[in-house]
Amino acid sequence: xxxxxxxxxxxxxxxxxxxxxxxxxxxxxxxxxxxxxxxxxxxxxxxxxxxxxxxxxxxxxxxxxxxxxxxxx
Numbered sequence: 001x002x003x004x005x006x007x008x009x010x011x012x013x014x015x016x017x018x019x020x021x022x023x024x025x026x027x028x029x030x031x032x033x034x035x036x037x038x039x040x041x042x043x044x045x046x047x048x049x050x051x052x053x054x055x056x057x058x059x060x061x062x063x064x065x066x067x068x069x070x071x072x073x
Contacts, residue, residue: 020026044052066072 020029
């Protein structure tokens, strides 16, 4: 069954209370908040509609794949 979803706006959330003790996870978190976020802002500014459509299609593919694998359990 295909999943229908739509992005209302571009945003992110963060939870520091459950921050992992692993330095690897902390490094990935900082990467996401700095480099990945700036890249996303650049792509939204430069390619607007096309980038948002791509992100929506990617989210649908990931959701469909998770449903096929019966995730989360």
